Each structure stands twice: as structure tokens, then as C-alpha cells.
């Protein structure tokens with residue numbers, strides 16, 4: 328095997344480390360994307376028996392966004408196994424207790440329930456804030472594109488730009504400015 | 506019928522409170538006004554100052570744009586938002602902030618001049634933007650001006666789907682087979 332071919336072989340089977348910024352992302356939408364990278368489905372060499380999955384590092388998991396009423400309507404079920412041991416935790420309660428849990432459970436649900444699932448989940452690293460430990464940061468070589476646009480708050484736009492923006496509505500002549 | 510009732514009501518009101526009648530005026534009395542309060546010694550002076558609208562030069566209308574074709578045959582003229590045909594999302598705070606008061610309250614239809622459907626749509630989009638905390642500077646004075654300081658489930662980021670505004674109008678996939 329020539330030197331070039333050898334390097335190509337290493338590059339093909341090496342694990343790539345991806346970073347995914349969860350800011351204003353729906354965890355259930357992003358779980359489908361993260362799953363693809365965790366399992367290695369984006370690679371042409373993919374095969375279920377082929378260990379070609381990548382590592383995904385999720386940052387800013389505290390800043391995830393749920394749709395509509397989901398924070399107070401989505402419940403997470405857990406049963407301790409004892410009689411009367413069932414609990415239903417609302418999404419916002421779970422997120423205040425552990426800001427990494429919702430995205431973890433979303434990815435866990437997106438993966439197929441086979442023996443490989445627990446091992447695939449080991450390759451998902453989630454951090455609630457922006458900071459990543461240095462030993463993990465030095466491996467990262469790729470960033471996964473965000474699905475949703477991060478919205479801009481009106482008070483973060485400069486006042487001058489808000490004034491200069493083209494206007495659609497005109498006040499009627501007898502309007503008292505408030 | 507509605508206008509008849511209103512006319513009758515205003516006539517009765519004018520008959521009772523005759524001082525508020527302002528029937529003749531030489532100059533245009535109504536104009537865009539700004540209420541200014543100042544204290545002179547021990548008296549509070551509230552005056553309405555006539556100001557020019559800051560928006561007139563920046564106004565975008567479908568008639569002024571290139572490639573505008575007026576619709577023919579229909580007596581009903583579409584309102585300015587319908588004729589512009591913008592796809593407004595709840596994250597477009599620069600557009601939505603034009604339809605609200607300084608306390609973040611949606612303006613009524615007699616001021617916005619929209620049609621009923623657009624008024625409802627913009628009103629709901631404003632609600633979505635406010636719930637998502639995107640127009641936090643346009644809120645009542647007792648607001649803490651930080652979405653993270655809200656209580657319980659309200660302190661977390663929320664996004665909305667604009668399709669839910671007119672949910673009953675969305676055609677089903679099987680509707681294309683109908684005549």
C-alpha cells in the first residue's frame with residue numbers, strides 16, 4: 328500500500344468531531360440531523376456492521392427553543408418500577424433541573440432501539456453553555472449547520488437602523504403618538 | 506345599520522354635551538400630534554404638539570414599486586399589506602414593531618388601516634414576537650426587560666409556527682382532487 332493510499336485509509340475510517348450549536352434550535356428537529364452524524368449515515372461507506380459513526384458535541388443546550396406551548400404541555404414519563412412510582416415531568420421542569428436532558432432524550436428517541444443505541448449515545452457530548460473542555464475542543468474539526476435561523480431581538484438592533492428601515496404602516500393624520 | 510346607530514348616538518351625545526361640538530374650522534385641526542408634559546413651577550402643562558410623521562419618506566407602497574400591475578375588474582381594492590404580498594414571519598421584528606404602540610400593544614384597525622384578515626394575522630404575529638421575547642423593549646413600564654427573568658416556563662426560548670394562525674384555512678393534501 329502506497330503512502331497516499333494509507334493516509335486515505337486513515338482519513339476514511341477516522342472519527343470526525345462535529346460541533347452543533349443548539350441556540351434557538353428545536354431539539355426534536357435537530358435530533359434527526361445529529362443522529363445522521365452519530366451513526367455515520369452521511370458517509371458513503373456506511374453499513375450497520377461498520378463502526379463509522381462520528382462524535383457530535385452539542386453546545387448551548389440551555390438555549391434550545393420549543394415550539395408553541397410545548398414547554399408546559401410536553402411531559403416526560405418515568406417509572407421507578409415500584410407501585411405508585413410513576414412521574415410525569417413537564418418539559419420546563421426537566422429543563423430547569425438538567426438543561427442537557429431534553430436534547431439527550433430527543434436524540435435517544437430518534438435512534439433505532441437496538442443494542443447499538445447505548446454505544447452510539449456515548450459519542451454524543453452535550454454542554455449547557457458555550458464552554459467546552461480543552462481536551463474535547465482540540466479534536467473538533469467540523470461544524471453542523473443550524474436548522475433554524477437564530478432570531479434577532481429588537482433591542483439588539485441599533486436604534487439608527489430601526490429608524491432607517493423601510494416602513495409599511497403610516498399613521499393616520501389625526502393620530503396622537505404614544 | 507351600524508353606522509345608523511353610531512350617527513344616532515353621536516347626535517344624542519351632541520345634543521346633551523353641546524360644548525364638545527366642533528363643527529366649523531378654518532385650518533386643519535387634526536394632525537399627527539405628540540403629547541408633551543412639562544412642569545412650570547407648580548402647574549403641569551400638557552400640550553399637543555403637531556409633529557410631521559417620521560415615516561413618510563421611508564414608506565413602501567406596492568403602487569410605487571417597479572413592475573406593479575393594478576388588479577383589473579375588481580371593485581374591492583386590496584389593502585396595502587395584501588398588495589405588497591410580504592411573507593412576514595414572527596421574527597421580523599422591524600416590520601412588526603411598526604404596528605404597535607410604545608407599550609407593545611397592537612394598534613386597532615382604524616389606525617393600521619388593514620383588512621380584517623391582515624389585522625388578525627399581524628396581531629397574532631405581534632403576540633408571537635412578544636411571547637418569544639423579541640420585542641422586549643416595547644413592553645409596559647413594569648416589565649423587567651429581560652426574557653430570562655420571566656417566571657416558570659416563560660423564561661425559556663420559544664418559537665412559533667406561522668401556519669397555526671389560520672389553521673382552518675390550510676388545504677388538505679386531498680383537496681387538489683376537488684373541483
Ligand SMILES: [Zn+2]
Pocket residue numbers: 583584585586587588619620621623
Ligand atoms: Zn388586505
